[in-house]
Amino acid sequence: MKADVYQKVTDKIVADLEKGELTWLKPWSAGNMEGRIVKPLRHNGQPYNGINVLMLWGAAMEGGFLSPFWMTFRQAKEMGAHVRKGERGNLVVYANTITKTEEQDDGSEEERSIPFMKGYTVFNVEQIEGLPEHYYTKPEPIIDPAQRIDHADIFFTNIRADIRHGGNSAHYSGGTDHVQMPVFESFRSPEAYYATLAHELTHWTKHKTRLDRDFGRKRWGDEGYAREELVAELGAAFLCADLALTPEPGEDHAAYIQSWLR
Numbered sequence: 001m002k003a004d005v006y007q008k009v010t011d012k013i014v015a016d017l018e019k020g021e022l023t024w025l026k027p028w029s030a031g032n033m034e035g036r037i038v039k040p041l042r043h044n045g046q047p048y049n050g051i052n053v054l055m056l057w058g059a060a061m062e063g064g065f066l067s068p069f070w071m072t073f074r075q076a077k078e079m080g081a082h083v084r085k086g087e088r089g090n091l092v093v094y095a096n097t098i099t100k101t102e103e104q105d106d107g108s109e110e111e112r113s114i115p116f117m118k119g120y121t122v123f124n125v126e127q128i129e130g131l132p133e134h135y136y137t138k139p140e141p142i143i144d145p146a147q148r149i150d151h152a153d154i155f156f157t158n159i160r161a162d163i164r165h166g167g168n169s170a171h172y173s174g175g176t177d178h179v180q181m182p183v184f185e186s187f188r189s190p191e192a193y194y195a196t197l198a199h200e201l202t203h204w205t206k207h208k209t210r211l212d213r214d215f216g217r218k219r220w221g222d223e224g225y226a227r228e229e230l231v232a233e234l235g236a237a238f239l240c241a242d243l244a245l246t247p248e249p250g251e252d253h254a255a256y257i258q259s260w261l262r
Contacts, residue, residue, distance in 0.1 A: 004119075005093055005117050005119040006117065012055065013054070016058065039242075040052065040070055041069050041070065043075045050095075053237075055090065055091065055092060055093075056092065063126075065126045070123065070124055071123060072120060072121065072123070073121070076130075079130075082130060083123050083127055084129055087127040089121035089127075090121065091120075092120060092122050093117055094117065094119075095117045097113045098113070098114050099111050099114075100114055149194070152243045156197060156201070162177060162178035163178070163201075164178055164181070165181050165183050165184070166182070170182060171203075172200050172203035172204050174206075177204075179200045179204055181197060181200065191245050194240070194243070194245050195236055195240055195246065198235070198240055198243075199232045199235070
């Protein structure tokens with residue numbers, strides 16, 4: 001089951017990349033969201049996290065769903081509602097660890113944490129009939145965009161990375177351990193600036209004093225480079241989701257990722 005869940009998630013991301021359509025990057029284009037960035041929500045209003053955000057954003061785009069709420073068949077039934085006949089659910093995953101006690105060769109016992117992942121199916125509330133009215137309510141007007149950007153400034157400042165501005169290139173320099181960004185005014189929108197910064201700061205996490213991430217890159221554009229760019233694209237999407245910003249992928253990065261997949 002674990003391998004099957006991993007494979008389903010991987011297949012979905014690879015399929016999007018090969019088509020050049022990262023479906024998780026445009027969940028706010030639906031009419032009634034009025035530009036609001038909303039993470040997918042469980043039936044109790046708690047947001048999904050991690051890869052589930054991307055999976056359900058993509059599912060919402062493909063299905064044309066406007067609501068951020070998702071729930072299982074059983075949860076809908078417990079509220080006296082029902083999934084419409086013929087509707088197809090979407091995969092979400094749950095990851096955790098279990099502790100197992102193992103006997104060693106010398107007769108002693110040792111506890112070992114074993115990670116596991118399981119998948120289950122959820123439906124968007126627009127696939128369900130008979131739910132309480134608040135599940136179908138149109139979202140409130142969005143807050144002032146400038147306020148969201150202020151939050152982003154506070155977040156990125158508190159990371160305490162060495163972020164330098166100037167020139168026409170956005171990149172992370174491992175040798176000097178700093179992120180280089182063009183000046184804010186040179187971007188086509190505030191969101192484009194913050195999305196680019198999120199991408200480069202995800203690269204910043206690979207430093208040996210942080211996550212020590214190394215995919216064996218030997219040259220520009222090779223498989224190691226493409227793997228790292230995929231991590232940065234996903235990392236930027238996660239950060240933008242939490243900061244209510246519109247992620248904008250770099251076309252050159254996507255091209256390298258797609259060429260590696262082929």
